Amino acid sequence: MDLVTVRTVRTPSHRDELALEPGERPLAGGTWLFSEEQPGLTGLVDLTTLGWPDVERSPCTLTIAATCTIAALLRLAPDDDWRAWPLVEQCANALLASFKVWNAATVGGNVAVGLPAGAMTALLCTLDAVAVVWTPSGGSRRLPVAELVRGVRTLDLGPGEVIRAFEVPTAALRATTGYRRVALSPHGRSGALVTARWDASGFVLVVTAATPRPLVFRSTTVPSAAELDAAMAAHDDWYDDPHGSPDWRRAVSTRFAHELRDDAASAGGAS
Ligand SMILES: Cc1cc2nc3c(=O)[nH]c(=O)nc-3n(C[C@H](O)[C@H](O)[C@H](O)COP(=O)(O)OP(=O)(O)OC[C@H]3O[C@@H](n4cnc5c(N)ncnc54)[C@H](O)[C@@H]3O)c2cc1C
Incomplete structure (x- = not known):
């Protein structure tokens, strides 16, 4: 739907352009944002122009960018010993959404909406993922995804804070799910x-x-x-x-x- 109160859409390319002004909210895939009225929303700040890599692998951690789409996560080739990987597809299919929505909807957007049926939240909690949150002062803080989502449409996110990524321990990916x-x-x-x-x-x-x-x-x-x-x-x-x-x-x-x-x-x- 048209968000008729929106006056500006910003497309930052660096973190120092990300600071959210009053009335602004982050835009990821937009599949929820554009699905209903957003009272008080006057500006959108498009996170996808920041160019965060979808995933980064290290021996101990799989880092999934908040802007990684569900489709991109499904395309990722898992390591041979990631026995937990089928859970990604199972949780993607748990969403009431087709592959068309998967191509736009992001992992971070799903967690940030804070719906009980947020299946990316289920996936990340099951894999003991930690959310990396960027603070407006230029710093960051980390907290388990299970603690980030506090209730229906309620997150432990302060004003101006943005979810940057989710860190999944590779040990969890080697477990059975x-x-x-x-x-x-x-x-x-x-x-x-x-x-x-x-x-x-x-x-x-x-x-x-x-x-x-x-x-x-x-x-x-x-x-x-x-x-x-x-x-x-x-x-x-x-x-x-x-x-x-x-x-x-x-x-x-x-x-x-x-x-x-x-x-x-x-x-x-x-x-
Ligand atoms: C047909 C259909 C079916 C759906 N089924 C489901 C379902 O079963 N379960 C479910 O949970 N959802 C469902 N949704 C809602 C939505 O598509 C998903 O939750 C999706 O993952 C949201 O991601 P997005 O990238 O589109 O977020 P957006 O719509 O861009 O953003 C969602 C919200 O999160 C905020 N946000 C986004 N990214 C960040 C970030 N990195 N940091 C801080 N805040 C951020 C935005 O400001 C906004 O408030 C469905 C939608 C459609 C159209």
Whole structure:
């Protein structure tokens, strides 16, 4: 849709041109920004003109630029031992979006929108990714993606802060992952998305779409069914919208969590 309040669109090529003025917001793929009214928005600052490389590899870290599109991430050739890589495609398919949207939508934009069904958030939380946030003073800070997303459309981002990248430890990419998703209709938005990762160092379970913010359960061993039940029962903040009721979301998420726990236990992960 036309954003009729927008008066300026800036295309920075360097960080020192990035400073956001009052009324300005970052523009990435625009697939969410242009999908609804944006009260108070008077200017856009296009992050894609900064020329950040989509990904950078080092022995310990895969750095994914916030502006990397979902399509570009899917095209990346994984290292031979990245057993977790199928989770990228699974999470891309969890979005209620076609390949046409994947070509514009960015990984950072998906996290920054802060929707419960943000499947890139699920992917990054499951892989223990750390967000690199550029501060307006010219510095940067790092925090786990699981802590960056605080609630529905709510992020731990101060005024003028921009997500620069996500750092994924390659150790996490070498782990085994699991995935379960359900929606109320065949092409509906995710009602619950439960992902997990396990290896000799531990077991991580992440619930998104069913909760306002990512729910992360972490254990140094594969938890027992009773421990998992207790962890899920202790959580009392289940999301309520037309894509599912809180009771249903709790029930399907708990079932999926047990299925993934069983997969990890039978594979002998982190026992
Ligand atoms: C058909 C369709 C289906 C969709 N299905 C889903 C779905 O199932 N789940 C879901 O979560 N979303 C969905 N979306 C919404 C959207 O497409 C995705 O969330 C997408 O990943 C947003 O990325 P973008 O690059 O287009 O962000 P934009 O629209 O450019 O930006 C989104 C918001 O994030 C801010 N922002 C962007 N990048 C940064 C950054 N680096 N630092 C700080 N702030 C930033 C922007 O200012 C804006 O407020 C769908 C959209 C469409 C059109």
